[in-house]
Amino acid sequence: MPKLRAFEKHYGTTILPTRPYTPRHKGKVERGVDYVQENALRGRTFATLAEQNDYLSHWEATVADLRIHGTTRKQVRAHFLASKKGALMMLPLERFANFQEARRIVSRDGHVAIDRAFYSAPPEYVGREVWARWDARTVRLLDSELKTIAVFARSEQGKFNTKSQHIASEKINxxxxxxxxxxxxxxxxxxxxxxxxxxxxxxxxxxxxxxxxxxxxxxxxxxxxxxxxxxxxxxxxxxxxxxxxxxxxxxSGPVQELMPFLDDHELIRPLADYDRYVHECVQDKLTY
Structure with missing residues (x-):
């Protein structure tokens, strides 16, 4: 799981899981739990958790660390100080963030739902699966290689958190x-x-x-x-x-088209004809 890998990276360690359905591979781990239950806690009850922790701390210092280990045939504390302690690194100053994560399919509207709030992803991820990782303050979306593709502040239920760069250009009105x-x-x-x-x-x-x-x-x-x-x-x-x-x-009506004025055309009589016609009419009137 991505969360497990993030845990390993934070503390600089490697977790080696056992193969499924092979309980024999977990013998040494399980035996340590049995040893504490049978030797330290069997038949004992405690009024508070603090009382139990105090008892186990004293038992570890006076019993468990001083015993001869069944496999190494060496005292547990002495062997730890001689060959193990020097290889340990300092713990990080900050504790590992206890976030939640899950796979999400980016819906057709370009968002994923987390606790009934909605957060956008780049348009090329529509219909694809992404990893969503969130805690009380932040929501992160990661691709299949666990590279961050978007970061949001947590918001209340029902709110859409959409980054402008996640909106496809054809969807911007x-x-x-x-x-x-x-x-x-x-x-x-x-x-x-x-x-x-x-x-x-x-x-x-x-x-x-x-x-x-x-x-x-x-x-x-x-x-x-x-x-x-x-x-x-x-x-x-x-x-x-x-x-x-x-x-x-x-x-505004249609724009009137202006026709060019023609001085000469086969259908237009010459002005001299009209002048002669007017002159003849005047002469006839004077005769009568």
Missing amino acids: SIERGGSYLLRKTAFIGDCSARWGQAMLREKGIRGHRVLQGLLALSKKHRCDQIEQACEIAWRHGDYQLRTIRKLIDR
Whole structure:
């Protein structure tokens, strides 16, 4: 287990587990427990744990350490001082952190659940198994090689703890990207729209992000020149309401196409013909 490996690393030691279903490999370990139970504790009762510990400490110094060991044929204390004590290292200043750990599958929303609180993992781990390690203050997520991939402070039940770098880019909406991102997109409509958007944000602050989203949505239904004209009028009047932009667009009709004026065409009579016709009409009127 990862916790066992962390324990070994903390104390600079190695644990050699016995093979399953081979009790003969545990004989020496089990015999030490039997020796204490049969020699020190058999037939004795203690009123408190402190009383029992005091008794065992005295028994170890006066009995267990002075006996001749059945395998080495040497006194236990003397053999320890001569060949074992010098190889021991100093214990770490801090005790091993008594954390809990378990495997967790990263859910489709990118989080793992620990004590009914939720902690995010990098998007590439969605659907994969990670190790979760937690204590009273900290939650750590580790990969299959026990390398830390995320660290969180413990939080209350029901809360989601999501790091921004764990959100896939396609899942970040325009509101989360901020006003600068929205203004850059507004500039594609035109200069008037960008100028109106900047002035609107200065007045409304973060509330203006929704307004910019609405303005961008208008570009899917109306031509850019219509939006530009509406934004120019609204900006000149200091009006930064999206509904004003909508009304101005609705009131603006289609742009009238201007036809070039032709001086000469096969279907158009020369002006001299009209001049002659008018002259003849005047002469006839004078005759009558």
